[in-house]
Amino acid sequence: MIKxxxxxxxxxxxxxxxxxxxxxxLFEPLGAKLVVLNKHKHKPKRKxxxxxxxxxxxxxxQALDMLPNCPVLAINYGTVGFLTAGDRDDLTxxxxxxxxxxxxLSERLLLRCDYQRKTVHAVNEVFLRSxxxxxxxxxxxxxxxxxxIRGDGVILGTxxxxxxxxxxxxxPLVMPDANCFILDGINEYNFSSRALILSPDAKIRLHVQxxxxxxxxxLVVDGNQVASLKEGEELMLTRSERRAQLIFFEENYFFHxxxxxxxxx
Numbered sequence: 001m002i003k004x005x006x007x008x009x010x011x012x013x014x015x016x017x018x019x020x021x022x023x024x025x026l027f028e029p030l031g032a033k034l035v036v037l038n039k040h041k042h043k044p045k046r047k048x049x050x051x052x053x054x055x056x057x058x059x060x061x062q063a064l065d066m067l068p069n070c071p072v073l074a075i076n077y078g079t080v081g082f083l084t085a086g087d088r089d090d091l092t093x094x095x096x097x098x099x100x101x102x103x104x105l106s107e108r109l110l111l112r113c114d115y116q117r118k119t120v121h122a123v124n125e126v127f128l129r130s131x132x133x134x135x136x137x138x139x140x141x142x143x144x145x146x147x148x149i150r151g152d153g154v155i156l157g158t159x160x161x162x163x164x165x166x167x168x169x170x171x172p173l174v175m176p177d178a179n180c181f182i183l184d185g186i187n188e189y190n191f192s193s194r195a196l197i198l199s200p201d202a203k204i205r206l207h208v209q210x211x212x213x214x215x216x217x218x219l220v221v222d223g224n225q226v227a228s229l230k231e232g233e234e235l236m237l238t239r240s241e242r243r244a245q246l247i248f249f250e251e252n253y254f255f256h257x258x259x260x261x262x263x264x265x
Contacts, residue, residue: 004032008048010063012055064244073247082163110240121240124161129153132215140205151188171195204237
């Protein structure tokens with residue numbers, strides 16, 4: 001059960017109207033302080049007990065990156081919202097359930113990516129792609145080379161990420177509480193290529209074998225480019241010690257979001 005002392009609010013942008021006054025009127029009588037977060041600063045100075053993210057999945061990812069291990073309640077003010085607990089029209093009902101402790105926490109597996117003596121963590125995926133047309137990447141799992149992927153790039157995602165970039169590659173949809181990683185090539189020059197499901201304890205190494213002249217390998221983490229690599233450089237991917245925590249109110253939220261976002265019904 002979350003103790004509501006300091007609650008952060010992360011907004012998608014300034015073009016929409018957000019119910020900040022309503023949230024203050026709800027939480028301040030309970031002794032909780034509401035703080036509107038600056039999305040351009042990486043981390044607030046004070047410790048937060050909860051973050052309410054108002055936006056789409058991009059806003060949720062930003063909240064999880066800004067405050068690792070802090071519970072996030074996502075309200076959809078965007079377009080897709082696979083990670084959101086409900087839409088803006090349901091805000092009052094969801095807030096009432098929240099303050100009455102009628103919710104549950106969904107813990108998510110994260111990826112750790114080590115490269116060039118640096119470390120980043122991914123909620124959705126790590127994507128290694130060429131700055132131009134094609135890249136060749138050697139893929140090693142637990143020290144053994146399993147294949148070379150030639151195409152637009154290589155993606156390694158979490159179950160949470162199966163509804164992100166991986167969705168557009170045709171990789172399988174995975175329930176968020178599954179413990180696994182999904183490895184796939186992007187637009188491979190190989191018709192026998194398939195997505196591969198890996199153990200969460202697998203140690204994956206991606207080695208940039210070759211690039212076309214005057215091109216680089218771009219490392220993209222949760223949609224943000226973080227580095228460029230040259231031929232011969234590599235990165236290591238393992239299970240992160242961090243866990244993402246998302247608040248939901250219905251046990252079948254994952255299938256509800258799939259049905260509504262993908263128009264299955």
